[in-house]
Every structure is written in structure tokens, then in C-alpha cells.
Amino acid sequence: MSEVILKVKDLKQHYKIDQGWLKQDSVVKAVDGIDFQVMKGETFSIVGESGCGKSTTGRTILRLNEPTSGEIIFEGQDITKLSYEEMRRLRRKMQMIFQDPYASLNPKKTIRQILLEPLRVHNLFTPKERLEKVIEILEIVGLSEYHIDRYPHEFSGGQRQRIGIAKAAILNPELIIADEPVSALDVSIQSQVINLLLKLQKELALTYIFISHDLGVVRHISDRVAVMYLGSIVEVSKTEDLYDNPLHPYTQALLSAVPIDHPDEVKERVILKGDVPNAVNPPMGCTFHPRCPVAMDICSKVQPIPTVHDGNHSVSCHLYN
Ligand code: ADP
Ligand code: MG
Numbered sequence: 180m181s182e183v184i185l186k187v188k189d190l191k192q193h194y195k196i197d198q199g200w201l202k203q204d205s206v207v208k209a210v211d212g213i214d215f216q217v218m219k220g221e222t223f224s225i226v227g228e229s230g231c232g233k234s235t236t237g238r239t240i241l242r243l244n245e246p247t248s249g250e251i252i253f254e255g256q257d258i259t260k261l262s263y264e265e266m267r268r269l270r271r272k273m274q275m276i277f278q279d280p281y282a283s284l285n286p287k288k289t290i291r292q293i294l295l296e297p298l299r300v301h302n303l304f305t306p307k308e309r310l311e312k313v314i315e316i317l318e319i320v321g322l323s324e325y326h327i328d329r330y331p332h333e334f335s336g337g338q339r340q341r342i343g344i345a346k347a348a349i350l351n352p353e354l355i356i357a358d359e360p361v362s363a364l365d366v367s368i369q370s371q372v373i374n375l376l377l378k379l380q381k382e383l384a385l386t387y388i389f390i391s392h393d394l395g396v397v398r399h400i401s402d403r404v405a406v407m408y409l410g411s412i413v414e415v416s417k418t419e420d421l422y423d424n425p426l427h428p429y430t431q432a433l434l435s436a437v438p439i440d441h442p443d444e445v446k447e448r449v450i451l452k453g454d455v456p457n458a459v460n461p462p463m464g465c466t467f468h469p470r471c472p473v474a475m476d477i478c479s480k481v482q483p484i485p486t487v488h489d490g491n492h493s494v495s496c497h498l499y500n
Contacts, residue, residue: 184354184386185217185240190249192232192239196459207458209235211410212249214485217354222380222387224397224418226433227407230455233390236407237356240388241273242266254353271301274352278359280343284331290317290342291327297350312349319382320345320375337368341375348379356388361396373400394437398422406430409466410458415485416492426494428471465497473498 192210210232217223225233238244240251242258251258258269277283284293294313298304304312314324320341331339340360347355357376361369377400379385391397397404397418404421406414406429414427425431432449451470456462462469468478475497483495 181218181220183216184219184254185388186250186252187213187215187240188250188252189214190236190239190251191247192235192244193247205459208410208461209458210239211458211461213407213410213412215405215412215415217386217388218402219353219386220380220384221402222389222400224389224391224401224404225407225412226391226394226397226404228433228455229392230458231407232410232458233392233407234358237275237358237388237390240356241270241275243275268301271297271303271350272353274347274350274355276340276343276347276355276357276360278362280336280339281331283343284339284346286331289328289330290322293331293342294345294349297346301350303350316345316349319348319379335368336364337372340364340372344372344375344379348383348385351383352385354386354388356390358390359392360389362391362393369396376400394433406433409456409461411466411495412485413467413496414492414494420489420492424492426488426492426499427467427496428473428498429467432472465495 189212190210191212194207194209196205196207198204213236225236227233235244239246246259249259253273258266261269291313294316295309298309298312313327317323317326322338322341331342334342360376361372364372373396376387380387389397389401401418403416404418405412406427408429414421414425414430421430422434425434432451435449449472453470456466456469464480465471465478465483468474471478477497481497483497483500485493485495486499487493488499
């Protein structure tokens with residue numbers, strides 16, 4: 180049995196929006212009470228359309244945004260209670276990879292400076308050992324010492340993401356939250372970067388939370404997948420179960436839009452009505468009901484609670500109550 184590395188309990192991130200002095204401030208319920216756990220060594224993916232709260236979830240777990248409420252239990256400890264200094268030290272174990280490595284790498288610093296910095300900040304190793312670590316990690320991510328005094332703009336998008344990955348991995352963390360790490364890359368480069376992430380996971384015994392809107396990418400790398408809609412997790416299951424037997428009408432609709440692997444497979448496409456509603460005024464009941472092709476009376480009134488099917492497949496939908 181593998182152990183739980185991270186447990187998220189009823190986590191909320193409500194952003195207050197200042198509307199000016201004439202109007203009352205409004206609240207964006209970007210993450211509105213989510214629960215999940217991540218096992219050590221697994222890849223746990225979070226998928227959903229743009230704006231559903233995936234990035235906010237990732238940033239809030241690392242307390243880059245302070246949670247509005249809820250618990251984040253990492254290796255048995257509720258990290259929402261840690262002081263700033265304790266949290267700063269813990270970040271060595273929890274790192275993030277961003278969609279746009281160009282925005283997350285300081286353009287005025289060389290690769291040497293960028294990669295030495297986390298080691299220095301966390302006061303790890305002697306200066307000589309630090310340099311060895313930098314060269315070692317560059318080689319692991321498919322670059323070399325030859326690149327060490329170059330600046331981020333001298334690299335291609337794929338190489339820059341390799342540097343972003345090196346920056347996260349050099350601290351030998353336990354957990355990496357990768358927020359759309361390949362979404363900005365050419366399709367031909369995406370699989371190279373994915374393969375690098377998989378290789379690193381094996382070599383460094385990493386746990387990943389992989390955030391993506393791309394169900395095709397997620398399928399090939401995840402052990403389990405959580406589907407988010409408007410600040411809530413609507414379905415969680417092992418990857419095969421989710422793709423073979425999606426339960427939530429939203430998951431079914433998302434999957435029906437993914438290109439099929441086998442051309443002779445017949446698939447009925449579900450077209451979702453309307454846009455994602457606003458997280459400032461989410462619909463009553465099940466937040467998906469205005470777009471749901473099979474909505475019932477109860478769906479506009481009562482918020483569904485998660486129910487578990489076939490052991491580990493959890494869904495929040497009145498169809499299954
Ligand atoms: P995703 O990553 O799934 O595209 P986000 O987590 O970025 O979604 O955003 C979720 C919701 O929260 C969106 O409605 C977005 O506009 C809003 N949001 C994100 N960050 C902030 C912020 N700092 N202040 C106010 N609203 C925000
Ligand atoms: Mg995002």
C-alpha cells in the first residue's frame with residue numbers, strides 16, 4: 180500500500196474583487212470547497228476548462244495564495260498553520276512548474292544564476308557542490324554545462340521549459356505541481372517534455388500534481404484524474420476508469436470532444452450549451468445544471484455530494500444518488 184503524501188480538505192479560495200466605491204465588493208469563488216488526496220509517487224491530474232480553478236488550486240496548495248479556508252495536509256502536517264518562515268523552508272519539498280517558463284525565469288539572469296539561487300536560498304551544500312549540482316541537473320534535463328552562462332531568451336520554448344523543470348527539481352522535492360507545463364509548446368516538443376517529466380519522476384521518486392485542460396495529454400501520464408468544474412471537483416477516478424466509463428455528464432462531454440485513438444470507434448459528440456458561468460455568481464444546486472444535457476428538477480436546487488462507485492470512482496451528480 181502506498182502512503183498519502185497530500186490531503187486537501189474543503190479547500191476554498193475566494194477572491195474579493197473591489198468594484199469601486201459605488202458597488203459592493205464581489206467575491207470570485209475560484210475554488211469552492213474541494214477534497215482530494217494524492218499518494219506518494221503517483222501522478223494526480225486535475226483537468227477542466229479554462230477558468231474552472233485549476234491554477235488557483237495549485238497555487239493555493241503551495242500557499243502562493245493564502246487559502247480562504249480548509250486544510251492542506253502535507254506529509255501529515257496541516258501546512259495552512261505554518262508560519263511564513265516554516266512555509267518558506269517547506270517549499271524545498273513542494274515545487275511548481277509553470278506553463279510559461281519565460282515568465283517564470285528571470286530574463287536578466289544566466290542559467291547558472293537561476294539554478295544556483297534555490298540552493299543558496301535554502302542554504303544547501305558548499306559553493307563547489309552547488310555548481311556540481313547545477314551541472315548534474317542540466318545534464319539530467321537534456322542540456323549541458325555548455326549552456327550554463329546563457330540567458331533564458333537564448334533558448335527555445337522547449338529548452339526553457341527544461342530549465343524551469345531543472346529549477347524545480349534541483350532541490351530534490353517530494354511534490355511537484357506542474358501547471359499546464361506543455362500547453363505553450365509545439366505538439367512535437369510536448370511529448371519530449373512529458374517524457375522528461377516521467378523520467379525525472381522515476382529517478383527522483385517524485386509525486387506530481389499535473390494540471391491541464393488537455394485530456395489527451397493527461398490520459399498518458401496520470402494514475403488518477405480529478406475533473407474540475409467551476410471551483411468544484413465533480414469526478415475523481417483511476418485514469419482508465421475515467422476514460423472508459425466517465426460518470427459525470429460534464430466529464431462525458433469533455434471526453435466526447437477529445438480526438439479518438441481508433442478511427443473505427445464510433446463516438447457521439449456531446450455539445451455543451453453556453454459558456455462556463457461566472458464564478459462570481461455560480462448557479463444554485465449543481466453548478467453544471469444550466470449546461471447539463473440530462474439535468475433534472477433537483478439539479479437546480481440541491482448541490483450534489485460525492486458518491487463512490489466500483490471502489491474508487493467518485494462522482495458528484497444526482498444521477499447516481
Ligand atoms: P484555470 O487555471 O482553471 O484556468 P484559474 O484558477 O486561473 O482557472 O481561475 C479560476 C477563476 O478565478 C477564474 O474565474 C479567474 O478569473 C479567477 N481568478 C484567478 N486568479 C484571480 C485573482 N488573483 N483575483 C481574482 N480572480 C481570480
Ligand atoms: Mg490555469
